[in-house]
Amino acid sequence: MRKILVLEDEENIRSFVVINLKRAGYTTVEAGTGEEALTALRENPDVKVALLDIMLPDIDGFEVCRRIRAMDSNIGIIMLTARTQEMDKVTGLMTGADDYVTKPFSPAELTARVDALFRRTGGGSRPLGTDEISIPPFLMNTRNRTVDKNGQRIKLTQVEFNLLRLFMENPNRALSREEILAAVWEDEYFGEVKIVDVNIRRLRIKIEDNPQKPQYISTVWGYGYKWGG
Ligand code: CA
Numbered sequence: 354m355r356k357i358l359v360l361e362d363e364e365n366i367r368s369f370v371v372i373n374l375k376r377a378g379y380t381t382v383e384a385g386t387g388e389e390a391l392t393a394l395r396e397n398p399d400v401k402v403a404l405l406d407i408m409l410p411d412i413d414g415f416e417v418c419r420r421i422r423a424m425d426s427n428i429g430i431i432m433l434t435a436r437t438q439e440m441d442k443v444t445g446l447m448t449g450a451d452d453y454v455t456k457p458f459s460p461a462e463l464t465a466r467v468d469a470l471f472r473r474t475g476g477g478s479r480p481l482g483t484d485e486i487s488i489p490p491f492l493m494n495t496r497n498r499t500v501d502k503n504g505q506r507i508k509l510t511q512v513e514f515n516l517l518r519l520f521m522e523n524p525n526r527a528l529s530r531e532e533i534l535a536a537v538w539e540d541e542y543f544g545e546v547k548i549v550d551v552n553i554r555r556l557r558i559k560i561e562d563n564p565q566k567p568q569y570i571s572t573v574w575g576y577g578y579k580w581g582g
Contacts, residue, residue: 355471356380358403360390360417361433362410366456370404370433373460374467378526387412391420394428402429402470405450415448422449429470433458465535472522486521488580491560491569493521502560512537513556520570520580529577553578 357374361367362385371381382397384390387409394400403421407414418430432453451473454466484496490503498514500507509517515537519528528536530546538548557564571579 354380354399356382356397356400357467358382358384358390358393358397358400360384360387360404360409360414361406362386362408363406366406366433369460370463373463376460377464377468379467386410387414387417390417394421394425400428402431402467404431404433404454404467406433408435418448418450429473431466431470459531461529461531462535465532468523468532469536486518488521488524491521493518500560507559509556509559512552513559516552516556517560520578523580525579525581527573527576527579531577533577549577 355378357379359367359370359374359381361370364385367383367385371383374381382393382400384393388411390403390405394403405414405417409417412420414432418432421428421430430450430452432450433456434453435456451470452466454463484494486493486495492501493499495518498511500509500514500517516533519533519536530549533549534546537552553570554564557567557570560569561567568582569580571582573579
């Protein structure tokens with residue numbers, strides 16, 4: 354279960370976040386105050402990631418973060434900040450947050466951050482305790498960073514590997530080019546979606562039977578790419 358806690362007192366923002374997370378396949382638990390969030394977490398021990406607003410009517414998001422960390426070190430925490438001061442980022446990371454997203458954020462940016470954190474915290478689609486993702490004819494080992502196709506090793510660059518991993522962890526889900534860019538390249542190439550196309554082309558040459566007629570990474574016209582037909 355991919356369950357996320359969304360703590361945000363402004364209803365408009367909270368429903369915007371919840372709608373987009375649900376669309377991306379997540380289950381959500383909502384809270385409007387810090388106390389509600391802590392109660393919700395106690396009642397939902399299967400929450401893997403928490404999104405925490407900072408400015409709240411009772412205790413602030415940093416304090417919520419500190420208290421969550423005191424009870425659970427494995428949960429992934431993303432701070433939602435309206436402010437862009439370096440201080441907020443530093444304070445958030447110091448109190449135990451894993452990442453932060455600055456408002457206003459796009460749905461693609463938010464889901465890419467959440468997906469990335471899910472992968473890092475082991476809450477992704479692959480079962481816990483295994484480093485292998487098997488989607489025949491491919492077998493990926495995320496620890497050794499190797500990929501075999503029909504038992505034959507495929508040589509990939511680190512970027513190509515990360516790209517392939519993103520697809521194999523999100524089978525049959527259309528990923529926008531912005532989402533792919535954010536997940537694989539993070540902030541380095543912000544806005545340069547062409548780099549996604551170039552690398553997909555290279556990856557297809559290495560993994561497809563016929564790169565001209567790709568059957569593993571398909572194009573979603575006007576949007577991005579998808580693993581599976
Ligand atoms: Ca707020």
